[in-house]
Amino acid sequence: MTADLAKRAQELRKQILFHDHRYYLLDKPLVSDAEYDRLMTELEQLEKTHPELRTPDSPTQRVGGVPSERFTKVEHTRPMLSLGKAQSEGEFLDFDVRVRKALGVDEVLYDCEPKLDGLAISLLYRDGVLERGVTRGDGTVGEDVTSNIKTIKTIPLRLRLPEGEEPPELFEARGEVILSKKDFAKLNQRQEEAGEEPFVNPRNAAAGSLRQLDPKITATRPLSAYLYEIGESSVPFRTHEEKLEFLRSVGLRTAPTFRLARGAEEVKSAYQDFLDHRHEEPFEIDGMVVKVDDLELRERLGTVSKSPRWAIAWKFPAEEEETVVLAIDVQVGRTGKLTPVGRVKPVLVGGATVSNATLHNEDELHRKDVRVGDHVFIRRAGDVIPEIVAVIAEKRQGDELPFVFPSHCPVCGAAAVRNPGEADHRCTGVSCPAQLAGHLAHFAQRTAMDIQGLGDKLIASLIETGLVRNVADLYDLTVEKLASLPRLGEKSAQNLVDAIDRSRKTTLRRFLFALGIRHVGEATARNLALAFPDIRQFYDLSAEQLESVRDVGPEVARSMEQFFKEAQNREVIERLLAAGVFPEAEKAPEGGPFANKTVVLTGTLSSMAREDAKAEIEKRGGKVAGSVSKKTGLVVAGEAAGSKLVKAQQLGIQVVDEAAFLKMLEENP
DSSP: HHHHHHHHHHHHHHHHHHHHIIISSSSOOOOOOHHHHHHHHHHHHHHOOOOGGGTTTTGGGGGOSSOOSSSOOEEEEOOOOOEEOOOOOOHHHHHHHHHHHHHOOOOOOOEEEEESEEEEEEEEEETTTEEEEEEEESEEEEBBBHHHHOTTSSSSBBEEEEEETOOSSSSEEEEEEEEEHHHHHHHHHHHTTTEEEEEEEEHHHHHHHTOOOSHHHTTSOOOEEEEEEEEEESSSSSHHHHHHHHHTTTTTTTTTTEEEEEEEHHHHHHHHHHHHTGGGGOOOEEEEEEEEEBBBHHHHHHHTTTTEEEEEEOOOOEEEEEEEEEEEEEOOTTOOOOEOOOOEEEEEEETTEEEEEEEHHHHHHHHHTTTTEEEEEEEEEETTEEEEEEEOOOGGEEEEEEEEOOOOOOTTTTTTEETTSOOOOOOOOOOGGGGGHHHHHHHSSTTTTOOOOOHHHHHHHHHHHSSSSGGGGGGGGGGGHHSSSTTOOHHHHHHHHHHHHTTEEHHHHHHHHTTOOOOOOOOHHHHHHHHOOOOOGGOOOOOHHHSTTTTOHHHHHHHHOOOOSHHHHHHHHHHHHHHHHHEEEOOOSSSSSSTTOEEEEEOOOOSSSSSHHHHHHHHHEEEEEOOOTTTTOOOEEEBTTOOOHHHHHHHOEEEHHHHHEEEEEEEHH
């Protein structure tokens, strides 16, 4: 009986994956939605009754699991490089000359592909089964978003291979998670119907959807994935074209408009075709990617900094239209940045209606001399951010009004400061409503006040209902007050109140970091807390006094001084102290293997998150750095440690494994 059930489960999985391929990749479904749902329901019931039949690559596993507390950082085995850019034909021709000169050839065969505007990802398959999905991150370290990746139906959980063919032992596909124009429009319609803010553009919507902490939210977003490169692989390839053919053969989607071009003239022709038909593509593209096809030639060319010498992104020229400036406002962002925005007469630019255009900052506003009433050129830079390019001075009538940049935040009235060497004005108010959501999220995070359960949706509800107007209001919340919030049960309300209550006992380091003072990170907060053990001491400290603290430079000191000078910030701190928040003074560690030592963490630690390891090292007087140098005193190498371990060995720096690291922590509590 069990053998029959296992056979039926295998057959159902095979049928569903086949229909997924027909529907999501070929757009040629063979069964109705009702028939597809029947197959899926049968498999779900079968796996629910007999959990031993469930497999990691089962289609039922796409719906997402338990929401993650945070994303695990993953070091890429090979860096995910970023492309150099050509903004003109001349810059592309310079690239072609460099390539041919380096190779000593007269002509090169190139691959031409659309430059997708999404979020770069890496998919690792082991023995044909999807093991891990990671974002690009900074190119060296990304975020593990496997649970969310599994919800994207254009990504197979198991590679499609001919009957009897063995899957590759290791195979890494790289590409882009995107939202098609059609799906983006549908998603924004759903957002508006739900009374929520629409997304600004497909790229931001795709990135935000993939980085949801709850995979079930990601599963509701119509994400797609296009793959265009192969990283680590046990399968050998000679050309990029072979890579793309292999990607397609195992069920991964690639851009349909790929073409080969021999020499610069054919590349120029391909570029013009892409440009002419850019709006016909189902997704947003902002240029064409040109790559050397021969992989052996790529190896000879190598890389420079974080970009390959064998590829370039040839950007499309931004499209421009004329319109009129109706007004100039200042928007305050989540980080307090003040951005002047031109409200313009609506105009169609690059296939989208534009009614607002950024002026970036005060310098740009004055440099372009934009005034209310001016005729201006609007450009959608990169097909995403509308901006005012230039004023048509010849059309001025004499009644246009210059704009005076405000000295105070237009939202909360706190001082808006612009520090030397910076282009932007920033609001200094911790109670500023425009920054409130960001302040609350930062205040509650694990390395700050550690208020578990205070997520983005709950923060939005607290602000919308007026229950919380600044971080101090959190400590006035009760279960009774929280009962008025939608979809928040009594147990969840009690858990949140308990978490807030636990946060009252904290350290001065965490408290300083939680306040969200610009440029003050965890390490700086720790050094400040060691130097000045009472939070009220900071009220009267000058920038010069603050600069006496280890690792505190003029920029940090100036930011600290400005923050504590602002009356509303001191008022919030006093309310927090009155509510029983007690930031304990720090004690400088004496001696030990970490004291006054720079430590680098590399690889994956199985016993603790990297954040926890960092906190333990800093608690013992060490400083955690992101890269290995001659100043590094110790390297902790976890599983799959990469280039940092190699460099440490070359420099003769002390290296310990996880077991030795844990022993050092235990012996030096």
